[in-house]
Amino acid sequence: MKRIISITLVIVVLINFLAACAAPVPTEVPVINESPATEAPDVLDTAVPSAEPAAKTITVTDALGRTVEFDQLPSRIMIVGKAAFMLLDAAYLFPEAPERIIAYELRSQTGLDFVKTVFTGDGEMTVIEQDSGPEQIAPLNPDLVMMKAYLKDQLGDQVEKLGIKVVYLDLETPEQINKDIQALGQIFGNEARADELTAQYDHAMKKVTDATAALTDEEKPSVLVLMYSDKGGEVAFSYPTMNYFQSQLVEMAGGVPVWKDVSADGWTVVTIEQIAAWNPDATFIIHYQGKAVEVVENLKTDANWMLLDAVKNDRLYAFPLDFQSWDQPDTRWTLGLAWMASKLHPDLFPSFDLLEETKAFYRDFYGLNDLVITEKIVPLIKGNIQ
Secondary structure, three states, rough: HHHHHHHHHHHHHHHHHHHHOOOOOOOOOOOOOOOOOOOOOOOOOOOOOOOOOOOOEEEOOOOOEEEEEEEOOOOOOEEEEHHHHHHHHHHOOOOOOHEEEEEOOOOOOOOEEEEEEEEOOOOEEEOOOOOOOOHHHHHHOEEEEEHHHHHHHHHHHHHOOOOOOOOEEEOOOOHHHHHHHHHHHOOOOOOHHHHHHHHHHHHHHHHHHHOOOOOOHHHEEEEEEEEEEEEEHOOOEEEEEOOOOHHHHHHHHEEEEEOOOOOOOOOEEEEEHHHHOOOOOOEEEOOOOOOOOHHHHOOOOOOHHHHHHHHOOOOOOOOEEEEOOOOOOOOOHHHHHHHHHHHHHOOOOOOOOHHHHHHHHHHHHHOHHHHHHHHHHHHHOOOOOO
């Protein structure tokens, strides 16, 4: 019995010993000698999530000095009203135009021929009838309508009453043309292109005016510009007023308009007697439908015209045109200026070549290649090219 108790005690001691060996040795709790911090820890600055940036307002200043604002670049643009071809031609100086101009008003002088011939496949335009009003404009859902500045009261105000934004362009003087190009740069979101274009126009103009500016009054020939019309079978010749673009062309080209001291309003019909009284050194014939060359050839055989100095001295000229006549404040105006100056002062421009000037113009201003220019534009040029 004692032997059993002894064995049992030994087993108990062994179990306690083994348990003591297996238990983890307690570690001492570190003594904290400093007082705990009483201030909150510094908070690191973190970027506060910002709200979505506000959309940038696009501001366009038009020819009337009005500010027109857009939340985004207009993408459905219509061009309407008189002289709409001038606005269309100016708009197409920008590469964005084919995709954003959706409609155009058909006029007697139409820029649509130019666009359809040269920019084939670059977008479709709806052609609306001449003298269309708000009822033809609104259904096309434009976000911008462009028109000439003088149409504000007649048409623009009615369009704006429908909640459609209108930008007015002037396109009547070289200075205003440049301002209108800047407005188009804002509309198309391409102000760099606008700066490039105005610089090109200034350069083309200065090539002429720098040469003619030194001329004395005695060196400047007297000039008559006449627009020919045979509407209704009745032949008539008209001259422009001094505030018309054609008068500016004459003066920049180094000539003196014979009508300079005449007060008139718009194109004014003139008689052969008055033409003979003026008897200008040089006469330029304009016909917007492309018959100026035929008119000049007929006048050279007319008994009354054969008495005039311009005919005697072979200085009766047909003003050139391609899609549009170059005497107007259209995009091609510097071509008309350079050509007129070369006729009035061939000694100042001995190397002038109309065809080369035309090719350079369409390359620089419209970005066309020589193949397109040679095949689609050069064959259309009419006038006293040589």
